[in-house]
Amino acid sequence: MAIDPLSQTFAALADPTRRAILARLALGETSVTELAEPFAMSLPAISKHLKVLEHANLISRGREAQWRPCRIAPTALKDVDGWLERYRKFWDENFDRLDDYLQELKAAEEIKGRGTKSKSKSKSKSKPGKEKSHGRRK
Amino acid sequence: MAIDPLSQTFAALADPTRRAILARLALGETSVTELAEPFAMSLPAISKHLKVLEHANLISRGREAQWRPCRIAPTALKDVDGWLERYRKFWDENFDRLDDYLQELKAAEEIKGRGTKSKSKSKSKSKPGKEKSHGRRK
DNA sequence: CCTTTATTTAACCTGAAGGTTATTTAACCG
DNA sequence: CGGTTAAATAACCTTCAGGTTAAATAAAGG
Numbered sequence: 001m002a003i004d005p006l007s008q009t010f011a012a013l014a015d016p017t018r019r020a021i022l023a024r025l026a027l028g029e030t031s032v033t034e035l036a037e038p039f040a041m042s043l044p045a046i047s048k049h050l051k052v053l054e055h056a057n058l059i060s061r062g063r064e065a066q067w068r069p070c071r072i073a074p075t076a077l078k079d080v081d082g083w084l085e086r087y088r089k090f091w092d093e094n095f096d097r098l099d100d101y102l103q104e105l106k107a108a109e110e111i112k113g114r115g116t117k118s119k120s121k122s123k124s125k126s127k128p129g130k131e132k133s134h135g136r137r138k
Numbered sequence: 139m140a141i142d143p144l145s146q147t148f149a150a151l152a153d154p155t156r157r158a159i160l161a162r163l164a165l166g167e168t169s170v171t172e173l174a175e176p177f178a179m180s181l182p183a184i185s186k187h188l189k190v191l192e193h194a195n196l197i198s199r200g201r202e203a204q205w206r207p208c209r210i211a212p213t214a215l216k217d218v219d220g221w222l223e224r225y226r227k228f229w230d231e232n233f234d235r236l237d238d239y240l241q242e243l244k245a246a247e248e249i250k251g252r253g254t255k256s257k258s259k260s261k262s263k264s265k266p267g268k269e270k271s272h273g274r275r276k
Numbered sequence: 277c278c279t280t281t282a283t284t285t286a287a288c289c290t291g292a293a294g295g296t297t298a299t300t301t302a303a304c305c306g
Numbered sequence: 307c308g309g310t311t312a313a314a315t316a317a318c319c320t321t322c323a324g325g326t327t328a329a330a331t332a333a334a335g336g
Contacts, residue, residue, distance in 0.1 A: 155294095180295075180297080182296080183295055183296080186293090186294070186295085204302060
């Protein structure tokens with residue numbers, strides 16, 4: 001078993017059946033049998049997938065009579081997003097522009113109504129050093 | 139081999155060695171031997187890891203004499219982020235607030251200098267229906 | 277209680293993932 | 307050319323993931 005949680009999460013997400021289950025759960029809590037229905041696969045197989053998802057903290061399960069309703073547990077996905085953060089600059093062209101936008105905005109509010117400032121043309125490529133805030137992370 | 143690309147990407151990311159390699163490459167292009175150095179592992183093992191990363195479109199490799207410099211290829215990570223998008227609402231408390239912020243801003247710009255409007259206290263929880271834009275996706 | 281419904285556990289099979297060492301390939305360098 | 311350095315490939319081993327069927331557990335309900 002992979003000891004580090006992030007590996008476990010990624011491993012859990014590496015299966016299309018499990019991602020489909022998550023997609024279904026994004027629509028709302030539901031039972032095991034209902035979750036299993038779309039798949040050409042035995043119920044024990046689904047049960048195993050759910051166990052994997054649960055151990056990866058991607059879902060949590062309650063109990064209601066003989067049913068075990070599943071729902072999405074946010075923490076693991078949040079961690080994935082956190083991991084992704086440091087790589088976002090490699091593809092997200094909005095990454096910089098959004099920051100500029102927010103910075104502009106902040107500046108604009110400070111000098112509200114005083115004069116014209118800070119043109120929209122931003123060219124902050126390949127600027128190493130300070131980290132910027134992006135409003136996405138807790 | 140997993141046929142769908144997303145499964146391949148997640149599977150590739152499910153190994154701590156490979157994530158460490160990516161972390162190193164985030165600092166800049168480098169050679170296989172240099173990449174291998176931090177790990178208590180044979181070079182062929184690293185070579186295999188690199189092949190996995192390459193097939194998952196997480197890295198690309200050039201050629202420079204006898205060296206094969208590796209660099210990060212953004213597309214696969216971008217796809218992961220895209221996949222995450224639909225789940226972001228499950229954990230990101232800024233998800234709504236950022237939107238409100240941008241919407242407010244847009245509104246504020248339209249009526250620039252006309253009067254006082256749109257107080258900052260936004261309470262848009264559990265509002266189903268229309269998709270909102272977040273400035274992050276292409 | 278005995279039966280039905282929902283789900284898990286057990287035992288098993290197959291293939292692939294991740295590691296090893298030994299051998300090749302590729303390119304530079306004296 | 308022959309040696310050295312960089313990296314990939316081959317052949318092999320062991321563990322684990324994902325599936326199966328058959329049996330066990332849990333709770334509801336006549």
